[in-house]
Amino acid sequence: MNGLVSCDSVDAMTLGLPSTSAVSAERARLTKESFYSHTAMSTSVRRHFVDDVDTFTMLAVLREAETGIAAGQHVHEIDVLGLDQSGARIPSEVMEHIARTRDAGSTQMSRILFVCVHDSNVALAVYRNANMKEGLAEGHLYIADQLAFSKHGLRLAGANLEEVWDSICSQVILDTW
Numbered sequence: 001m002n003g004l005v006s007c008d009s010v011d012a013m014t015l016g017l018p019s020t021s022a023v024s025a026e027r028a029r030l031t032k033e034s035f036y037s038h039t040a041m042s043t044s045v046r047r048h049f050v051d052d053v054d055t056f057t058m059l060a061v062l063r064e065a066e067t068g069i070a071a072g073q074h075v076h077e078i079d080v081l082g083l084d085q086s087g088a089r090i091p092s093e094v095m096e097h098i099a100r101t102r103d104a105g106s107t108q109m110s111r112i113l114f115v116c117v118h119d120s121n122v123a124l125a126v127y128r129n130a131n132m133k134e135g136l137a138e139g140h141l142y143i144a145d146q147l148a149f150s151k152h153g154l155r156l157a158g159a160n161l162e163e164v165w166d167s168i169c170s171q172v173i174l175d176t177w
Helices: 043-052 092-105 146-150 161-174
Strands: 053-062 077-085 110-118 121-128 140-143
Touching: 043 053, 043 092, 077 092, 077 161, 092 110, 092 121, 092 140, 110 161, 121 161, 140 161
Parallel strands: 077 110
Antiparallel strands: 053 077, 110 121, 121 140
């Protein structure tokens, strides 16, 4: 698909997402500074931004306008963010910082599916917020087995984006591809 961006060999279509959700190349590249310039963080986390990630790429945006799936009560958008890793180590500190910062300051009611790419290895990650009803006393970052995803694409299951988010989390956390 011409004009659409990828993170290494991964793009919206290889993830199993609708082509209408793919972000154009002009809008996709995000600077590291855009993630940490206006947030408080430790020196250690800042070092992970610098050392562990080469580039950030917005691969897709899942909203009602792009997918035809209605917004949920708490989730109006799911962003698919590619992280081109500098090395084999998955940058969990970076993803957790982005997710926590975005969750705390966001009025968009959005969630992030992280796509970590290094060489031909792809790992998906999600951050689940604290939810006492679900027994989560604090938020947690979950990272899918790199081999499990390569056999299947993501399924967007649900009547609204909140249910789709829960489905994506289930696929990543519970390996229910």
